[in-house]
Amino acid sequence: AQSVSQHNHHVILSEAASLELGCNYSYGGTVNLFWYVQYPGQHLQLLLKYFSGDPLVKGIKGFEAEFIKSKFSFNLRKPSVQWSDTAEYFCAVNAGTNAGKSTFGDGTTLTVKP
Amino acid sequence: KAGVTQTPRYLIKTRGQQVTLSCSPISGHRSVSWYQQTPGQGLQFLFEYFSETQRNKGNFPGRFSGRQFSNSRSEMNVSTLELGDSALYLCASSPSRASGVYNEQFFGPGTRLTVL
Numbered sequence: 445a446q447s448v449s450q451h452n453h454h455v456i457l458s459e460a461a462s463l464e465l466g467c468n469y470s471y472g473g474t475v476n477l478f479w480y481v482q483y484p485g486q487h488l489q490l491l492l493k494y495f496s497g498d499p500l501v502k503g504i505k506g507f508e509a510e511f512i513k514s515k516f517s518f519n520l521r522k523p524s525v526q527w528s529d530t531a532e533y534f535c536a537v538n539a540g541t542n543a544g545k546s547t548f549g550d551g552t553t554l555t556v557k558p
Numbered sequence: 559k560a561g562v563t564q565t566p567r568y569l570i571k572t573r574g575q576q577v578t579l580s581c582s583p584i585s586g587h588r589s590v591s592w593y594q595q596t597p598g599q600g601l602q603f604l605f606e607y608f609s610e611t612q613r614n615k616g617n618f619p620g621r622f623s624g625r626q627f628s629n630s631r632s633e634m635n636v637s638t639l640e641l642g643d644s645a646l647y648l649c650a651s652s653p654s655r656a657s658g659v660y661n662e663q664f665f666g667p668g669t670r671l672t673v674l
Contacts, residue, residue: 478662488648488665534601544589544606544652545614546663551600 446471448535450549457525458557465520465552467535477518478536478546479509488534494518505529527558560584562651562666570672576637579669583630583651589613590632591663592624595646604647607632608654636671644673 451466469475479491492503499511509520518535535549563582571577583590591614592604603616607626624634630651636643650663 476662480665487667488650490662490664493662536601544591544608544654544663545603545616546591546650547603548593548601 446475446537446539446547448537448547448549450533450535450552452552453550454553454555456555456557459527460524461556463520463522463525463529463554465533465535465554467518467520467549468516469518469535469537469547470516471537471539473539475537475539477509477511478538479503479507479518479520480534480536480548481531482534482551483531491520491533525554525556527556530554530556562649562664564647564649564666564669566669567667568670568672570674571639572674573639573641575639576635577639577671578633578635579647579649579671581632581634581649581651581666583632583649584664587651587653587664588630589652589654589661590626590630591650591652592632592634593648593650594618595648595668596644601648604634639673641673644671646670 447470449468477494480488481491482488491507492501494501494511502508507522511518533552536546538546565580589608591606594602606614610626621637626632646668648668649666652661652663
């Protein structure tokens, strides 16, 4: 069975600080990896995804993530956060070519102070 | 393209009742998945439908069921509601193209179900 672990439940940063959110997954086969963001009152939106190829993927709004296969990790980074990045962030994994069943981490709430 | 739509957006029911939630996927998407989101359990996978067939199922009791129609629209039903069923129910659609081509899920706004 797949599982996803997000290390931080709540992160508080000041504007312009750098962000790194940890995500580790447990699965023995090929995986697809995702980071989603849920802004207050809005639905889940895809930030970035990794299927194959370059392990460093860039997403929207200046976010990027690095897939490290040997560590089963897919950490999310942003060099300089803004107040508008305040949201809940979810790491997710699904296996193989079937996108229909994703396993999500518990989420990390990011609060950015102006 | 229009996004994933879910109706109703909010629902209040009492224990023992049943409820039906509806999801319209993005045009052309054949896979529809349902998730339950609660503060305590996070996002939990319920089931996935593809071409009117249930393709994957999560670890939820049989009170939770679903179906998909020929136009890919999907409904989920919860019978004999319990207080613990209060949650945000999310629907996600995916193109689910041929094997070897990877797909992502697009989420709807959810239906907020409150069980009293």
